[in-house]
Amino acid sequence: MIALGMAVAIAGLALLAGGLWLAALGGSIYYLMAGAALLGSGTLIALGRGTGAKGYALFLTVTIAWAVAESGFAPWPLMAWLLAPALLGLLFVIPGARASLGQGASLAAGVGALALLLVVGAHLARDSHDIRTAEAIAASAPIPADAAGDEWTSWGGDKGGSRFSRLAQITPANVGKLEAAWTFHTRIPSDPATGYLSATPLMVGGRMFLCGQDNSVFALDPDSGRELWRFDPRVSAKGSSAVRTCRGVAFARTEGAGRCAARIVTATFDGRLIALDATDGKRCEGFGTNGAVNLFDGMGMVQPGFYYSSAPPAIARDRIVVAGWVADNQSNDEPSGVIRTYDVHTGALVWAWDAGNPLNVHGPRPGEHYSRSTPNTWAPMSVDDTLGLIYAPTGNPTPDHYGALRSAASEKYGSSVVALDIATGAVRWSFQTAHHDLWDYDVPAQPSLFAAGNTPAIAIPTKRGETFVLDRRTGKPLLPVTERAVPSRGAVEKVAATQPFSAFHSMAGPDLAERDMWGLTPFDQLWCRVRYRQLRYDGKATPPGTDEALIYPSIGGGMNFGGVAIDPVRRIAVANALYYGTIIQLVPRAETDRLIAGAAAGSHAVTNFGLPLPQAGTPFGVRLKPLASPLGVPCNAPPFGRIAAIHLDTGKVAWERPFGTARDAGPLGLALGLPIPMGAPNFGGSLTTASGLTFIGAAREQTLRAFDTATGKELWSARLPASAQTMPMTYRSPRTGCQYVATAAGGHNMLQSPLSDSVVAFRLPGCSASKSKGDGK
Known part of the structure; x- marks a missing residue:
């Protein structure tokens, strides 16, 4: 004893x-x-x-x-x-x-x-649900005429990013029979320090197109996954971004016939916009110089790792629309967040929207450059060709966590959606989702376009977990938006007195309290409670300061680049979110510079984990780290991920449930193999279909799932070679008539998921027998 x-x-x-x-x-x-x-x-x-x-x-x-x-x-x-x-x-x-x-x-x-x-x-x-309505959601509206069908021609299925398909061969009744049809390997090594496979493929003209971890572009046979051609842009390590994620390519069909009548457009990590013939993967010689446009033109100094186009270009009428990601928390003098359009045939600049200098609409004069450090657009843009508008989701101005030196233009357009005229680049309207953003609460996702009765609408998901529903003609809210007072205690600068909150169901979750701290044992639970009590936290929008403060939702969200999928038939938006906190601390300039210099000189006085990010040009660097226990588990209680269906017309939640299990997770990053439904951290989005299915990978778990859109019941799942931090897509083969669901399974180093080079497609057994049936038309 x-x-x-x-x-x-x-x-x-x-x-x-x-x-x-x-x-x-x-x-x-x-x-x-x-x-x-x-x-x-x-x-x-x-x-x-x-x-x-x-x-x-x-x-x-x-x-x-x-x-x-x-x-x-x-x-x-x-x-x-x-x-x-x-x-x-x-x-x-x-x-x-x-x-x-x-x-x-x-x-x-x-x-x-x-x-x-x-x-x-x-x-x-x-119950498997946090929220469950008494009745299943019934179909109540027709399929929109422009909904994706046999082909998947844009990153979000259509130019408006609905992530919806009219295909209905795979149904809630037969999805349980879905099986892997083929797996394609890019044969490109995945480097945890630089990037992972995260592309959403396109399928158009009987071919599938996607980009790999090194910006290579592939054309595949959609029935077998066999490689038809590969284009390697030979991205130079010198001048390319240290963060490398190619989320997809764009497809454009031009007037006329012959070479490059159908073209694939891709943007590279080293600042090139390249047009390829969709048939053979060769450069379109009439586009730019040797098929490429230099995106660094007019940008001024671009340090290696500070700029690249992280989203696929948008196609608006006969124009290619390109924006870019800029490095977080490095300096107050970074490349411009300029948005530019190029002629789809020639690559000539048509117009540029420079938030800081509207005179640069046709590019800067020789010896000058676009305005520095304006809000960037790193997520995909949406396009309404009928209204003649491009909807650009912007990030917060650089650097992220100190804003006293920002320009008036950055204050106005940061963390917003900006509606730009396709013809001229003029701003028609803008809507800000976070005022004077000090939390890295970018608009991280492609806005989704849909019809609210006879009103053209736009849904804007945010890292804050708020989704704003607006009239996309004017930017006026269709569901109420309320300005609420937010904390200011501990701030080192003047902060916004209020922030906007939407009547649309929030995916932010309630504010955290000590009782919400969690652990696998009472010991790490106690550790998390002590850690929570040490932090300054006054609820949502707690400002950063020189002490340690808590950001919740975290800098990763809430919602992230997966956005929301629209089911226009059932009048539902499907959203997923992650739940963990970020600890933030502003570090005075002298101490920041000393620590960074010491680390560069090989000093052992500070670990990389505790090293502040520089935010050069401001009075403070910044430390960021997760609110997690010594076991590497988030301190807030599970679920760590949720998925929900929300009524488009009322903003009320129809169902919400934990999303993902602990099968590929565990303490200290170990995978324990326990399929316990605790909800998993997730990056990526979902796909909805006319038959009533929602497909999603996204979670850290190496699994693709199908839910019943009407009820939230999980109907099917399949193991993947790695987790799928992307968005699945669906198409119907023109040769066999089979409907496929495909996803990249590349893993994600931030989620401690193993990396892979795989794309996997699923179909029903014997599907070719239903070649002409169930297309949802």
């Missing part, structure tokens, strides 16, 4: 020390009391006293009561409170315990069994 008693006493000592710390910070006194109780009972157990076992039983009984009082019967909080103490309680059944400790041992084991049953029962009784 000495070993058991010592284990209990040591656990008590740890909880007592941490509990004293937490109590001193104004937190719960439970751990202090629990630690004292365990230390006393453990000492008595080591001495062979039965009262020690009874003391442990009393501790467990009080813990059960405390856990239920604080968390109810929510399964994940109960697990943190009870699982480890319950398992320790069961050790009292070991041989000799009854003889040494008497009935106290049986009592302790019995209460341990009760606590374990409570945890297991709470998980078994848990």
Whole structure:
């Protein structure tokens, strides 16, 4: 009994020390009391006293009561409170315990069994949904005429980014039979430091097109995945971005016939816009110089790693529209966020929108350049050819977390959607989703266009978890937007007094409290509670300062580049979001420069993890790190990812549920293989179909799933070579009539997911027998 008693006493000592710390910070006194109780009972157990076992039983009984009082019967909080103490309680059944400790041992084991049953029962009784409506969502509107069908011609399915297909060969009734049809390997090594495979393929003219990790472009046979041609742009490491993610290519059909009547347009990591013949992958010689346009023209100084086009170009009428990503948190003097259009035939510049200098509409004069450090557009843009508008989602101005030096143009257009006239580049309207953004709350996703009755509408998902629904002709809200007061305590500069909040169902989740801190055991739960109490946190939009503050939703979201998928038939938007916090601290300039210089000189005084990002040209650098336990698990309680269906016309949620399991996750980045539905961190988006299915990868888990759009019930899943941090697409083969669902499975280093070079396509067995059926027309 000495070993058991010592284990209990040591656990008590740890909880007592941490509990004293937490109590001193104004937190719960439970751990202090629990630690004292365990230390006393453990000492008595080591001495062979039965009262020690009874003391442990009393501790467990009080813990059960405390856990239920604080968390109810929510399964994940109960697990943190009870699982480890319950398992320790069961050790009292070991041989000799009854003889040494008497009935106290049986009592302790019995209460341990009760606590374990409570945890297991709470998980078994848990509904698969957080929110579930009484009735399934019924189809109530026709399929739009411009919805994607046999082909997938744009990154978002159509130019408006609806991520919807009219195809209906695969249905809720037969999706469970879906099987892998082929797997394509790019044969390009994935480098965790530079990039991963994240492209959403196109399928047009009987061919599939995508880009790989090094900007290579591929054409594949859509029935077999066989490579038809490959174009390697031979991206130069000198001058290319250190962050490299090619999310897709664009397809343009030009007037006339012959070579390059159908062309693939791609933007490279080293600043080139290239047009290729879709038939053979050769350069279109009449486009720019030798088939390429230099995107660094007019940009001034572009340091390596500071600029590249991270999204596929948009095609607006006979123009190619290009924007770019700029490096986060490096300097207040970075490349321009200019948006430019080029003639699809010749590559000639048609117009440029320079937020800081409208006179640069035809490019800067010789010796000059576009305005520096204006808000960039790194997510895909949407296009309405009928209204003649391009919808550009902008990021916050650089650097991200200090804004006192920003220009008036950056203040106006940062973290916004800007509607630009296709013909002239003039701003028709703009709508800001975060005022004076100090949190890196970019508009990270392609806005989705849809019809709200007879009104053309646009849905704008954000990292804040807010989705704004506007009239896309005017930028006026169709669902109410309310300005609410937000915190200012701790700020080093003047902050916005209010932020906009939408009546559309928020994917941000409630503000965090100490009771929301979680862990796999009471020890890391206690660590997270202490960490939470150390942070300055006043709810949403808590400003950064020189102390440590908490950003929640995190700098990654909320919602990220996956955006929302629109089901226009059921009048539903499907959205997914991730849940974790970011700790932020502004570091004075002198200290920032000293630490960076020391690291560059090989000093061991600071680790890379603690190294501030420079934000050169401002008074502060910035430290950013996740709010996670020493085991590498987010401190906020699961689910860490959710997916929801939201009514387009009312903004009310129809269903919401955890999304993803712990199968490929675990403490310290280990994959434990446990398919527990705890919701997983996720980057990427979904696809909806007219038959009523929602397909999505996105989660850290190496799985593609299909949900019933009407109810949120999971209908099918398949294992992938790696996780799919992208958006799936669907098409129908012109040769066999088979409907396919395809996704890149490239993994993601930020999610600690293994990297892969795979694209996988799925179809129904024997689908060619239904060649002319079920196209949803």
